[in-house]
Amino acid sequence: xxxxxxxxxxxxxxxxxxxxxxxxxxxxxxxxxxxxxxxxxxxxxxxxxxxxxxxxxxxxxxxxxxxxxxxxxxxxxxxxxxxxxxxxxxxxxxxxxxxxxxxxxxxxxxxxxxxxxxxxxxxxxxxxxxxxxxxxxxxxxxxxxxxxxxxxxxxxxxxxxxxxxxxxxxxxxxxxxxxxxxxxxxxxxxxxxxxxxxxxxxxxxxxxxxxxxxxxxxxxxxxxxxxxxxxxxxxxxxxxxxxxxxxxxxxxxxxxxxxxxxxxxxxxxxxxxxxxxxxxxxxxxxxxxx
Amino acid sequence: xxxxxxxxxxxxxxxxxxxxxxxxxxxxxxxxxxxxxxxxxxxxxxxxxxxxxxxxxxxxxxxxxxxxxxxxxxxxxxxxxxxxxxxxxxxxxxxxxxxxxxxxxxxxxxxxxxxxxxxxxxxxxxxxxxxxxxxxxxxxxxxxxxxxxxxxxxxxxxxxxxxxxxxxxxxxxxxxxxxxxxxxxxxxxxxxxxxxxxxxxxxxxxxxxxxxxxxxxxxxxxxxxxxxxxxxxxxxxxxxxxxxxxxxxxxxxxxxxxxxxxxxxxxxxxxxxxxxxxxxxxxxxxxxxxxxxxxxxxxxxxxxxxxxxxxxxxxxxxxxxxxxxxxxxxxxx
Numbered sequence: 204x205x206x207x208x209x210x211x212x213x214x215x216x217x218x219x220x221x222x223x224x225x226x227x228x229x230x231x232x233x234x235x236x237x238x239x240x241x242x243x244x245x246x247x248x249x250x251x252x253x254x255x256x257x258x259x260x261x262x263x264x265x266x267x268x269x270x271x272x273x274x275x276x277x278x279x280x281x282x283x284x285x286x287x288x289x290x291x292x293x294x295x296x297x298x299x300x301x302x303x304x305x306x307x308x309x310x311x312x313x314x315x316x317x318x319x320x321x322x323x324x325x326x327x328x329x330x331x332x333x334x335x336x337x338x339x340x341x342x343x344x345x346x347x348x349x350x351x352x353x354x355x356x357x358x359x360x361x362x363x364x365x366x367x368x369x370x371x372x373x374x375x376x377x378x379x380x381x382x383x384x385x386x387x388x389x390x391x392x393x394x395x396x397x398x399x400x401x402x403x404x405x406x407x408x409x410x411x412x413x414x415x416x417x418x419x420x421x422x423x424x425x426x427x428x429x430x431x432x433x434x435x436x437x438x439x440x441x442x443x444x445x446x447x448x449x450x451x452x453x454x455x456x457x458x459x460x461x462x463x464x465x466x467x468x469x470x471x472x473x474x475x476x477x478x479x480x481x482x483x484x485x486x487x488x489x490x491x492x493x
Numbered sequence: 494x495x496x497x498x499x500x501x502x503x504x505x506x507x508x509x510x511x512x513x514x515x516x517x518x519x520x521x522x523x524x525x526x527x528x529x530x531x532x533x534x535x536x537x538x539x540x541x542x543x544x545x546x547x548x549x550x551x552x553x554x555x556x557x558x559x560x561x562x563x564x565x566x567x568x569x570x571x572x573x574x575x576x577x578x579x580x581x582x583x584x585x586x587x588x589x590x591x592x593x594x595x596x597x598x599x600x601x602x603x604x605x606x607x608x609x610x611x612x613x614x615x616x617x618x619x620x621x622x623x624x625x626x627x628x629x630x631x632x633x634x635x636x637x638x639x640x641x642x643x644x645x646x647x648x649x650x651x652x653x654x655x656x657x658x659x660x661x662x663x664x665x666x667x668x669x670x671x672x673x674x675x676x677x678x679x680x681x682x683x684x685x686x687x688x689x690x691x692x693x694x695x696x697x698x699x700x701x702x703x704x705x706x707x708x709x710x711x712x713x714x715x716x717x718x719x720x721x722x723x724x725x726x727x728x729x730x731x732x733x734x735x736x737x738x739x740x741x742x743x744x745x746x747x748x749x750x751x752x753x754x755x756x757x758x759x760x761x762x763x764x765x766x767x768x769x770x771x772x773x774x775x776x777x778x779x780x781x782x783x784x785x786x787x788x789x790x791x792x793x794x795x796x797x798x799x800x801x802x803x804x805x806x807x808x809x810x811x812x813x814x815x816x817x818x819x820x821x822x823x824x825x826x
Contacts, residue, residue, distance in 0.1 A: 242625065294804070304761065308796075308803075309797065309800075310797070313797075315790045315792075315797060318793070319789070319794070435629040438618070468640060482614050482618065483614065483617070
């Protein structure tokens, strides 16, 4: 079998792009799960919402991509804080599964509302001018925007890892994950920390949505199909470690890209197959403890 | 599957049943008689097609409830069993020309097999992970069904012949079809009742309540969980296979994750872990969907809202609230 380098590199690039989204979203899921013990099914809808808010800002308010990058995370974080205060707060004493069910319901509502308003067809989002074009690397063509997304999400992932693993705030967060009541006894406002964590996770999903808007169509269904893959990514990586989520996200994106080149029929299922294998060999996930 | 029922020393004396248990058994008996008496005469009032749809979903929800209500395992991928059994049963009836009962048996067998494989993978984790894994596995089955040639892709398998039951009774007659579906539902319903009230079911409940303790008592809990998963898958498959024959159609809708969510919602609305809850939930939601069907995406929104309300304020569901009220009125001693 002869290997066409540009085609292979092209698929690898798509893999890396997908991987950046897997990493960003699974990172948010892991952070939320760590503190709230809730699997945020709304994560996909929040990602979709981020893309839509960016679209609104561009087409209704005349604010360009860079403004969207700055505003959207805060809009989504505020939305997340409202959800946490109004609803999730009441579920912490119950079985964790209720959190999953509630956020699933919220995802259905959001997806339904946007499908009603905009139909299933996607809306185009214009690529920001400064990031159009690309570089010819000799063996492949690298579009500037895609390079930007990969670099930006890497930076965000590593910054998040740094804040959680290497700063004082992060140490409070990790301590509260281990034993919230003890941390609260030391005078840390744990409920507020939980609220802000959920807001942070939602903001991260919204930011991923802004990144995605120029690449994919902005559509109501863009989140739900992605979130299921991200769940598989999270199962493969195990939610114990932040760096684990990042590495698994990018790694699986690359594997998916390679599969698209070598055996395209399996490209939509390869991550699920890997999940099944990992569960048989190492049920706690690649980076999971216990 | 070799699972031996282990008896506690006093477990051999059924005469020691408490007043609560006697009351509960009576409530189940009266409830079941009432339910089936109503179901027998309902075609006089409602369209059989609506009732058959509701019954198929009721069986599906009962199968799902077996797993969550008694095993404590929330599967977010039960659509894979419903949908896959539907495809196989439709294919068997249409391409192989099998009689409906054989087609349904083929569909159920395929779902059972799928249940064994999916179960062995999924029971390796619990709680939230279990839900995510089943969802991911179901998505894999969905993509398989999109690509596999025998499913007909976006079109599905259409114009499946209903055929003649045992080669004798033509199921094109709506009433014959309805009573066949009712018989299948009744079979599944009582099978679940037997499973839940068997020693096996007791062990399952013990595992749900405290798995570590069940392990320390010597039970191989993963085998019990796998067995429950496979039974639930088989019954969900039975529902899907029947549904394909009734509606003469197997399509991607039934394998989609939305269907997995729908069965969770039905069971939640009716009452998790109650005997009659899934049936009530299925009838309520099927009725709601047929009324809202012209409103398109509103169905999703309404479903989402019901989810949120149920989780926040109505966790016992319709039948759960009813049971709680009955217990209160009885003045729980």
